[in-house]
Amino acid sequence: MTIDAHTGVPAGSSALEAETQRVGHSIAGALPPAARHPIQALDGKAMQLASADQELKAALFRFVDVVPACRSMDDLARHLTGFLHEVKHPPAPLSVAMRMADSRAGRAALGAAAAAGVRHMAHRFIVGEDPRAALPVLRDAWKRGVAPSVDLLGEATVTPREADDYASRCAEALTTLTAATAQWPTRPRLEGDSHGVIPRANLSVKISALTPLLRPHAPERGQADAAERLRPLLRQAREAGAHLHIDSESLDTRDAVLDLALRLLAEPEFAAGPSAGIVLQAYLRDSPQMLHRVLNWARDAGKSRAQPLTVRLVKGAYWDHEMVQARQHGWEVPVFDAKADCDANFEDLTRRLIDANGLVRVAVASHNLRSLAHAVAYNRLRGGTDADLELQVLKGLGDGLAEALAGCELRVRAYCPVGDLVAGMAYLVRRLLENTANDSFLHDQAAGVPLDDLLSAPTPSHVLAGRP
Amino acid sequence: MKPFSNEPVLELRRADVRAELASALAESDGRGPVRVPVWIGEDRREGDELISTDPGQPDRVVAVAACASAGEVDEALRRAGEGAGKWARTPAGERARILLAAARGLRARRTRAAALAVRECAKPWPEADADVCEAIDFLEYYARGAIELAQGAPLLQVPGEHNDLRWLPRGIAAVISPWNFPIAIPCGMVAAALATGNSVVLKPAEQAPGCAQLLCEVLREAGVPADVLALLPGEGAVGAALVRDPRVHIIAFTGSAAVGLEIWRTAAETPPGQKHLKRVIAEMGGKNCVLVDADADLDEVVPAMLNSAFGYAGQKCSAAARLLCHESVHDVLVERLAGAITTLQVGQAQNLATDVPPVIEQAAQERVSAYRDKARAEGRLVEGAPVPAAGWFAPPALAAELPAESSILSEEIFGPLLAVERVRDISDACDRVDASPFALTGGLFSRNPDTVEYVAGRLPVGNLYVNREITGAMVGRQPFGGNRLSGTGTKAGGPGYLLQFVEPRTVTENTVRHGLVV
Numbered sequence: 001m002t003i004d005a006h007t008g009v010p011a012g013s014s015a016l017e018a019e020t021q022r023v024g025h026s027i028a029g030a031l032p033p034a035a036r037h038p039i040q041a042l043d044g045k046a047m048q049l050a051s052a053d054q055e056l057k058a059a060l061f062r063f064v065d066v067v068p069a070c071r072s073m074d075d076l077a078r079h080l081t082g083f084l085h086e087v088k089h090p091p092a093p094l095s096v097a098m099r100m101a102d103s104r105a106g107r108a109a110l111g112a113a114a115a116a117g118v119r120h121m122a123h124r125f126i127v128g129e130d131p132r133a134a135l136p137v138l139r140d141a142w143k144r145g146v147a148p149s150v151d152l153l154g155e156a157t158v159t160p161r162e163a164d165d166y167a168s169r170c171a172e173a174l175t176t177l178t179a180a181t182a183q184w185p186t187r188p189r190l191e192g193d194s195h196g197v198i199p200r201a202n203l204s205v206k207i208s209a210l211t212p213l214l215r216p217h218a219p220e221r222g223q224a225d226a227a228e229r230l231r232p233l234l235r236q237a238r239e240a241g242a243h244l245h246i247d248s249e250s251l252d253t254r255d256a257v258l259d260l261a262l263r264l265l266a267e268p269e270f271a272a273g274p275s276a277g278i279v280l281q282a283y284l285r286d287s288p289q290m291l292h293r294v295l296n297w298a299r300d301a302g303k304s305r306a307q308p309l310t311v312r313l314v315k316g317a318y319w320d321h322e323m324v325q326a327r328q329h330g331w332e333v334p335v336f337d338a339k340a341d342c343d344a345n346f347e348d349l350t351r352r353l354i355d356a357n358g359l360v361r362v363a364v365a366s367h368n369l370r371s372l373a374h375a376v377a378y379n380r381l382r383g384g385t386d387a388d389l390e391l392q393v394l395k396g397l398g399d400g401l402a403e404a405l406a407g408c409e410l411r412v413r414a415y416c417p418v419g420d421l422v423a424g425m426a427y428l429v430r431r432l433l434e435n436t437a438n439d440s441f442l443h444d445q446a447a448g449v450p451l452d453d454l455l456s457a458p459t460p461s462h463v464l465a466g467r468p
Numbered sequence: 469m470k471p472f473s474n475e476p477v478l479e480l481r482r483a484d485v486r487a488e489l490a491s492a493l494a495e496s497d498g499r500g501p502v503r504v505p506v507w508i509g510e511d512r513r514e515g516d517e518l519i520s521t522d523p524g525q526p527d528r529v530v531a532v533a534a535c536a537s538a539g540e541v542d543e544a545l546r547r548a549g550e551g552a553g554k555w556a557r558t559p560a561g562e563r564a565r566i567l568l569a570a571a572r573g574l575r576a577r578r579t580r581a582a583a584l585a586v587r588e589c590a591k592p593w594p595e596a597d598a599d600v601c602e603a604i605d606f607l608e609y610y611a612r613g614a615i616e617l618a619q620g621a622p623l624l625q626v627p628g629e630h631n632d633l634r635w636l637p638r639g640i641a642a643v644i645s646p647w648n649f650p651i652a653i654p655c656g657m658v659a660a661a662l663a664t665g666n667s668v669v670l671k672p673a674e675q676a677p678g679c680a681q682l683l684c685e686v687l688r689e690a691g692v693p694a695d696v697l698a699l700l701p702g703e704g705a706v707g708a709a710l711v712r713d714p715r716v717h718i719i720a721f722t723g724s725a726a727v728g729l730e731i732w733r734t735a736a737e738t739p740p741g742q743k744h745l746k747r748v749i750a751e752m753g754g755k756n757c758v759l760v761d762a763d764a765d766l767d768e769v770v771p772a773m774l775n776s777a778f779g780y781a782g783q784k785c786s787a788a789a790r791l792l793c794h795e796s797v798h799d800v801l802v803e804r805l806a807g808a809i810t811t812l813q814v815g816q817a818q819n820l821a822t823d824v825p826p827v828i829e830q831a832a833q834e835r836v837s838a839y840r841d842k843a844r845a846e847g848r849l850v851e852g853a854p855v856p857a858a859g860w861f862a863p864p865a866l867a868a869e870l871p872a873e874s875s876i877l878s879e880e881i882f883g884p885l886l887a888v889e890r891v892r893d894i895s896d897a898c899d900r901v902d903a904s905p906f907a908l909t910g911g912l913f914s915r916n917p918d919t920v921e922y923v924a925g926r927l928p929v930g931n932l933y934v935n936r937e938i939t940g941a942m943v944g945r946q947p948f949g950g951n952r953l954s955g956t957g958t959k960a961g962g963p964g965y966l967l968q969f970v971e972p973r974t975v976t977e978n979t980v981r982h983g984l985v986v
């Protein structure tokens with residue numbers, strides 16, 4: 001058993017475990033009824049079927065993916081049936097759909113129904129076409145105790161103009177959000193911690209959208225180009241008192257993104273602000289070293305900054321991509337391949353972050369009740385206040401959970417994508433995948449795994465294998 | 469033996485891996501120009517008749533080579549003939565062992581070999597590294613393939629007879645290789661010939677003798693006998709002499725269609741005294757087309773096209789030359805591509821930030837430039853960033869709105885120029901591709917499974933890539949080679965390739981003696 005350095009709270013100690021269970025049960029008790037089965041609540045039948053049948057899942061995803069590119073209902077229906085033909089044992093409702101596609105009128109009806117289905121799904125995850133349209137939803141959530149971080153969905157950036165467009169959309173979003181959030185009612189729990197004021201306006205940005213030049217084997221050009229567009233946004237956020245969060249993407253750009261963020265934030269002009277953050281991905285085997293780097297930065301180059309760096313701890317959204325890419329190239333797989341190892345690492349990093357919360361602001365982002373409960377429990381046992389721990393969820397995946405966390409008087413933020421359907425499709429498909437992945441908490445929860453099992457501590461594979 | 473797997477390319481996204489490359493290049497430069505001899509048996513005759521230079525910096529000499537004389541061609545073939553018998557009798561397992569040793573040797577010299585390709589052929593690091601990996605793959609793959617081939621094939625057996633099908637080496641293979649994959653392609657052709665028990669005379673491209681020399685060193689060090697592998701640097705005349713010679717059994721060639729067809733014609737002759745038909749394995753040019761349907765994901769099309777058309781300055785046989793785009797997405801795609809080519813950095817191959825290196829030589833630069841002028845006159849030309857003055861640089865360019873009969877749409881340009889056409893639908897696009905005599909690689913972007921099936925059935929190409937870039941075939945995964953006038957339909961790095969290098973023989977023995985099966 002490891003004892004965490006300065007706290008004396010042993011990792012996996014019975015006190016921590018007991019507190020984790022207690023917190024977990026109390027959050028679970030606060031979940032709205034539908035949230036106990038988020039997948040059923042989602043798109044009832046379709047998602048349930050999809051998570052049970054791999055072929056069907058592939059067909060459904062490929063369909064959702066192509067919807068924005070279809071030119072007519074007829075075209076939509078042809079794609080749909082094309083995908084469904086690849087499912088060996090289509091369930092009864094789908095056979096009906098496929099028969100419909102035999103006639104032109106049938107295809108029109110089928111296409112319309114399918115498009116409506118996808119749009120309906122998309123609305124769960126995408127809060128509006130643009131920040132202005134999203135404001136009512138954001139404000140509503142705020143009133144109910146859930147702060148937002150807005151993310152602008154877009155097509156891939158492949159030209160300088162597209163990078164400029166994204167940057168100006170970000171600038172507009174900052175303006176819109178700052179003005180609108182100023183009118184929101186006070187919610188003390190969401191607006192301050194022991195470091196001071198927490199900005200209301202909060203925008204997440206992707207470096208890969210700020211430049212078409214990010215090349216994994218030559219990061220410098222892309223960094224320099226992205227910096228040209230990121231600096232003005234940082235200045236604007238500083239002036240507006242808004243928070244800017246730099247998302248993490250795949251490992252191809254991880255170092256480039258982190259280096260750039262830390263370098264710019266250490267520039268003297270940003271010493272006074274803005275509040276900013278980076279993301280740490282716990283599914284990466286080298287994430288403990290990354291945390292080490294970030295904390296060293298906070299002690300050193302970032303020390304003179306007025307606002308501490310926010311570190312958002314996540315598991316990571318590109319697990320399949322990292323696996324496939326490494327296997328295709330014969331590289332060592334950079335992510336954990338056992339889910340429990342990823343979860344255990346997430347908990348290790350949670351404790352290290354909380355231990356360092358004098359240096360950084362801690363945001364733990366997950367839909368896994370166990371992962372969240374562990375963070376809350378550890379922070380409390382260590383003598384911290386709930387105000388010093390932010391919990392984050394994704395809009396659409398963690399709505400009920402956010403409500404429960406707010407109900408437990410915890411500080412919670414929802415990541416809210418904004419954009420049109422075409423631009424949001426890659427995002428939507430990723431979320432659907434996540435929603436139906438066998439190896440996920442949400443899947444287990446929906447499958448009816450008992451709460452005590454859902455809350456049990458992850459057992460790392462080296463422990464299972466009997467090694468120390 | 470471990471089952472075949474591809475040699476992993478360098479993980480260049482990691483800074484520590486990138487850092488090693490600079491020192492590899494410095495070390496390679498420090499060695500000075502490579503001396504490439506005419507290498508026959510133990511004799512190495514050095515000379516300076518051929519000079520190979522860095523295309524990005526033409527005053528930098530990379531290799532100084534001798535040029536094989538007619539007498540040396542004759543001597544090389546005489547020695548190869550002497551070596552052939554013993555090598556043919558060497559068990560396949562033993563030959564394979566030597567090739568595997570060569571794979572190890574090349575692996576040990578990976579960055580050195582890649583550095584040479586960076587300098588001699590202006591191959592950017594990621595591609596130079598992939599070139600060396602592919603060479604290693606060929607050695608590993610054909611070594612295993614030859615062992616399998618030596619098992620023969622199962623035949624129907626009935627009582628009283630025994631049937632046996634075996635494959636025997638043909639004799640002498642003349643390998644004529646190009647400069648664009650200066651290590652992988654000669655290595656593949658040589659390894660296939662050696663693995664199956666033939667002796668080899670290698671005539672590498674005059675632009676890349678240094679890389680060929682490194683390859684031959686690796687093979688000889690691994691134990692390939694001296695009179696089984698000869699290196700004959702030189703120009704076209706050396707290749708032509710080999711092709712004509714009645715002692716040659718196999719001609720393995722990769723290069724232009726013009727030369728390939730000339731080889732095909734010459735090889736068909738059977739001068740008096742020649743007791744065999746020559747087997748020609750030819751990989752020739754292409755005019756590779758990518759089809760984009762209305763339902764394509766343009767976010768993926770753009771990066772894939774940048775790679776396929778402009779990677780290594782469009783000088784891969786598999787590179788994309790034409791983009792046939794559904795009329796409903798044509799304008800959007802052209803606009804995005806036009807913006808995207810301005811992001812491509814044209815520069816020296818050793819700079820990791822370079823997207824488009826120089827083309828191989830001045831003549832190539834002039835050829836590509838002439839096609840750009842023509843595109844400007846006939847339609848609309850969008851050019852990328854300005855290029856450095858010294859060196860054989862050509863800017864990446866996009867030609868649109870060309871007349872249907874434009875030669876830019878039919879001739880192989882072999883440079884960073886991509887022509888975009890508007891098509892009514894996918895069947896229109898297939899008709900246009902079908903009209904071309906070339907059929908090497910092709911691509912399709914569509915998310916409709918029915919369209920994928922339709923195009924796979926209609927395009928004559930040897931390699932069709934769906935929803936991805938069309939370059940970068942991997943040994944054992946994408947057996948590579950073209951159809952029609954693009955090649956003899958043989959697939960490098962695929963299961964049938966070695967059969968081109970052997971002669972089949974069926975042996976049937978009567979096992980009945982005086983009415984008894986013995």
Ligand SMILES: Cc1cc2nc3c(=O)[nH]c(=O)nc-3n(C[C@H](O)[C@H](O)[C@H](O)COP(=O)(O)OP(=O)(O)OC[C@H]3O[C@@H](n4cnc5c(N)ncnc54)[C@H](O)[C@@H]3O)c2cc1C
Binds near residue numbers: 315340343371393394
């Ligand atoms: C507010 C917010 C912001 C986010 N921002 C980012 C970001 O910027 N960059 C980013 O990459 N991610 C980000 N994510 C994380 C990501 O999008 C997923 O939501 C998250 O990984 C799901 O984890 P979980 O804890 O909710 O669920 P869990 O079900 O506990 O975990 C699922 C996760 O475990 C990992 N996993 C799955 N299978 C295995 C396996 N076999 N072995 C090892 N690990 C496995 C994967 O990461 C998978 O996503 C963010 C998440 C939130 C909530």
